[in-house]
Amino acid sequence: MSFPSANEFHWQSLAGLASSRVYHTVAEVGGQMYMLGGCDAAGRPCATVDLYSPEGDRWISLAAMPTPRAGAAVAVLGKQILVVGGVGEDQSPVKAVEVYNTEEGRWRKRSSLREALMGVAITVKDGRALAIGGMGGDLLPRAILQQYDLRKDVWAQLPPMASPRYDANIHLLANKLYVAGGRQCKRPIKAFEVYDTETRSWTTLPTMPCKRSYCGVLWDGAGRLCLLGGLRQGGGHQSSKFTKNVNIFDTSHGAWLKSEDTLPMKTKRADFAAAFLRGRMVVAGGLGHEPSALGTVEAFHPQKKKWERLAPMSVPRCSASSLVIRDRLLVVGGVNQVPSNAHEILYVKEEEYL
Structure with missing residues (x-):
């Protein structure tokens, strides 16, 4: 397999968001990017939903979510987008579950979670959503595993994890659901389970090498979990430190x-x-x-076995949402002192994206 060289990667600035936002969630349906909720420049969770249209390089406003929220868990079920939990207007977790039908352009309220949760991790297996962990209104992490059936509109409880957590990193590999790290009461944990x-059973795996939060989490095609950088938890009176x-x-x-x-990596972030x-691990921006x-x-070159610098982003920022669609990395929103409306794309092909 040939890998693109560092100078083959190009950034292109695309149409910015109508309003600056952060802590929003993005999802792909049919090769198009949907952007849901998030916090506005004043820090208020919103119900705004936008669709990016590459044909006209423009954002299209869609029907707003029934429940304003930021940091929601989102899963794509066919042509429908399932939105679960998150943080509501009162800055507390919400239990609302809603579905957006991308073909009809309509929202429907669905069966709520049994309790309000934020920081839920979600994936899809055999047409059903699997929701892992979360933090309740009491600020304590949960160990729950829940399964949602869209057709029946029913939530089912599955066996819980050994380690309660929220903001966990998850990945589904065949019939195995890996759950790595996460947080308990704002502190990162090293717990790793599958x-x-x-068999509907959990197995404890070797713990992560160090406690860290805000790291990059990637799974390669060979079924390997890659943890990149992040903020390492300080021990005792030590302060937390960025790592590469x-x-x-x-x-x-x-x-x-x-x-x-x-x-x-070359830079601690x-x-x-x-x-x-295109077969290369890429990291962009951050703190x-x-x-x-x-x-x-x-970006990491597997054959040369080294990290190489690429062209920088036009707008430095952290807490951005990103999505890979058709071998192109879209990076949207985020924070640079204040929330950003920036939208850029990283691609390898020589022709322009638009």
């Missing part, structure tokens, strides 16, 4: 690679956009040891 959807370390878990061997078998693009957000970008 749920077998066939890379840790990789090989699911085929059930073990973390030794540190000498991984290569750190956290809260950045991360993606696999580091600079007074403001980073605009630097780098």
Whole structure:
């Protein structure tokens, strides 16, 4: 397999958002990007829903969500977008569950969660949504695993995890649901577990090498979990520090690679956009040891076994949402001192995106 060189990656600025937003959620349906909710410039959760149309390089306002929210969990079920939990207008978790039909352009309220939750992680298995963990109104993490059947509009409780958590990193690989890290009472945890959807049982895996939050989380095509950078938790009276370390878990061997078998990034950073693009791990923006957000970008070359600098983003920022559609990385919104309306795309092909 050939990998694109560093100078083949190009950034292009696209139409900005109508209003600056952060903590929104993005989803792809039919090769189009939907942007749901988030916080406005005043920090208020909103109900705004926008669709990006590459044909006209413009944002199209869609019907607003019935419930304003930020940081919602979103799953795509066919042509429908399921929106679960999040933070409401009163800055507390919400239990509302709603579905947007992209063909009809309409919202429907569905069966709510049993309790209000934020920081839920969600994926889809066999046409049903699996929702993992979350934080309740009492600010305590949950260990619950819930399954949602859209056709029946029913939530079912499945066996819980051993470690309660919210904001966990999850990945579905065949019939195995991996749950790595997350947070408990604002502190990152190292817990790593896997749920077998066939036997409906949990197995505890070797813990993550270090406690860290706001790291990049990627799964490669070989079934390996890659943890990039982040903010390492300080011990005792030590302060938390940005890191450029890379840790990789090989699911085929059930073990973390030794540190000498991984290569750190060039720049210490956290809260950045991360993606696999044309076989290369790419990290963009975030926060580091600079007074403001980073605009630097780098990518790992598997054959050369080194990280290489790419062209920087036009607008430095952190907390941006990102999505890969048709071998292109879209980075939208985020924060650079204040919420941003920036929208950029990273691509490899020589022709323009639009």
